[in-house]
Amino acid sequence: MTNAPHNKENGLAAEIGKRTPFTSLKQEAYLNLVRTHEQLACQFARLLKQHGLSDPQYNALRILRGEGKPMQTYQIAERMITSQTDISRLVDRLEANALVERERSAEDRRVVWVTLTKQGSAILKKLDQPVADLHESQFAAFSDDQLKSLTKLLYAARKSEE
Numbered sequence: 755m756t757n758a759p760h761n762k763e764n765g766l767a768a769e770i771g772k773r774t775p776f777t778s779l780k781q782e783a784y785l786n787l788v789r790t791h792e793q794l795a796c797q798f799a800r801l802l803k804q805h806g807l808s809d810p811q812y813n814a815l816r817i818l819r820g821e822g823k824p825m826q827t828y829q830i831a832e833r834m835i836t837s838q839t840d841i842s843r844l845v846d847r848l849e850a851n852a853l854v855e856r857e858r859s860a861e862d863r864r865v866v867w868v869t870l871t872k873q874g875s876a877i878l879k880k881l882d883q884p885v886a887d888l889h890e891s892q893f894a895a896f897s898d899d900q901l902k903s904l905t906k907l908l909y910a911a912r913k914s915e916e
């Protein structure tokens with residue numbers, strides 16, 4: 755028998771070949787979050803890439819669809835899942851791909867309204883089922899109660915930093 759760590763019993767430590775214990779449970783939890791995010795996000799990014807979108811572009815399109823009416827760029831930025839430092843450039847790319855349209859306000863030329871186009875709506879509709887299927891497969895091992903607990907814990911982790 756070798757001195758190799760047990761794969762299942764040691765969780766993340768075994769996955770990454772860590773030979774010494776984590777310095778704390780908090781460190782282990784953080785690294786588990788990072789590792790899990792990387793795996794899940796990579797699968798999601800691959801799906802979106804097949805449709806010519808990035809994660810932030812998809813998120814912006816979903817925000818516009820959910821609002822159901824034109825929004826200002828800063829409003830989209832406020833609702834993004836990941837912070838978007840250059841929302842204008844993101845909207846530029848969406849506009850260049852005919853997924854959104856921009857229109858200046860007649861009352862205040864500084865205000866720009868962004869609207870989801872029919873093409874943008876169509877690509878979202880095309881992605882709805884594949885995205886739902888991906889989420890289903892990514893979390894298939896969890897019960898509804900476990901998912902509710904996970905959601906509460908992740909929310910609490912974000913709020914502990916405020």
